[in-house]
Amino acid sequence: MQTEQTESEASEGVTEPILAVEEVTKTFGELLAVDNCSFEIEDGSITGLIGPNGAGKSTMFNVISGFYQPDSGTVRFNDEDITGLPPNEIAHKGLVRTFQITRDLTEMTVMENMMLTPKNQTGESMFRAVFDRGTIDRENDAIAERADELLELFQLDHLRDEFSGNLSGGQRKLLEMARMLMLEPDVMLLDEPMAGVNPTLENDIVERIEALNREEDVTFMIVEHDMGLVMDLCDRIVVMNEGTDLAAGPPSTIQNDERVLEAYLGGGS
Numbered sequence: 001m002q003t004e005q006t007e008s009e010a011s012e013g014v015t016e017p018i019l020a021v022e023e024v025t026k027t028f029g030e031l032l033a034v035d036n037c038s039f040e041i042e043d044g045s046i047t048g049l050i051g052p053n054g055a056g057k058s059t060m061f062n063v064i065s066g067f068y069q070p071d072s073g074t075v076r077f078n079d080e081d082i083t084g085l086p087p088n089e090i091a092h093k094g095l096v097r098t099f100q101i102t103r104d105l106t107e108m109t110v111m112e113n114m115m116l117t118p119k120n121q122t123g124e125s126m127f128r129a130v131f132d133r134g135t136i137d138r139e140n141d142a143i144a145e146r147a148d149e150l151l152e153l154f155q156l157d158h159l160r161d162e163f164s165g166n167l168s169g170g171q172r173k174l175l176e177m178a179r180m181l182m183l184e185p186d187v188m189l190l191d192e193p194m195a196g197v198n199p200t201l202e203n204d205i206v207e208r209i210e211a212l213n214r215e216e217d218v219t220f221m222i223v224e225h226d227m228g229l230v231m232d233l234c235d236r237i238v239v240m241n242e243g244t245d246l247a248a249g250p251p252s253t254i255q256n257d258e259r260v261l262e263a264y265l266g267g268g269s
């Protein structure tokens with residue numbers, strides 16, 4: 001009994017990294033966009049990735065999610081080396097991302113967009129598509145049910161049959177997050193989720209992120225320029241500067257880190 005207590009006390013507060021970036025470098029010709037950058041993302045955290053303009057944040061997101069091949073270094077997700085895998089494979093493993101500019105298909109309805117991104121569909125196999133209609137129908141029902149639940153969660157259910165091109169910029173951001181959640185991810189990378197979003201919708205997005213983190217155990221990594229929001233929302237912050245990791249820690253530590261202040265002042269952003 002005594003030993004059990006000690007063990008559980010010892011493990012309390014110790015969280016495994018779900019994502020680890022190890023010595024990643026990415027160049028564009030002569031330009032060193034990411035320079036030997038390393039950091040870890042704790043499972044269950046909401047981590048902010050901040051840094052002055054041009055620090056390499058978007059490039060890092062592109063490397064992690066498979067859109068760019070790094071020149072060197074490793075990306076580990078759930079202890080598996082995922083470096084260089086194609087984006088759809090990484091997404092199906094449970095690591096998804098959103099973009100600064102939303103990527104929904106504007107000529108399709110909100111619901112059709114949702115139905116494009118499900119996980120493990122049997123219908124993808126030609127054999128099953130021909131011989132196993134019953135399973136496919138049941139799967140489609142389950143997928144449609146999840147899509148409806150997510151649309152409700154993101155308060156888009158009244159726009160279910162609307163063309164996504166008719167949604168506001170903020171609503172399209174919500175749709176993109178909802179669409180990515182069809183993959184039941186463990187980790188979501190959000191690239192400037194609040195850019196171009198009005199304050200009411202911004203509050204909605206913050207609430208959705210917090211609820212998904214709390215109730216569905218989704219780990220978030222968020223690039224966001226609004227410092228107040230980052231400090232409020234995130235429990236941990238990674239700071240990049242000139243392509244590399246400059247500091248990492250809780251918001252209270254980062255806010256008072258001289259090197260971080262200097263990077264922002266010196267960076268002219």
Ligand SMILES: Nc1ncnc2c1ncn2[C@@H]1O[C@H](COP(=O)(O)OP(=O)(O)OP(=O)(O)O)[C@@H](O)[C@H]1O
Pocket residue numbers: 028031032033051052053054055056057058059060
């Ligand atoms: N596809 C590309 N081709 C060439 N250079 C690029 C490319 N993408 C990014 N860069 C350069 O790499 C550097 C890092 O850019 P990146 O967009 O990753 O920074 P960031 O921290 O996301 O900046 P911001 O906060 O302004 O979005 C910059 O100098 C940028 O001009």
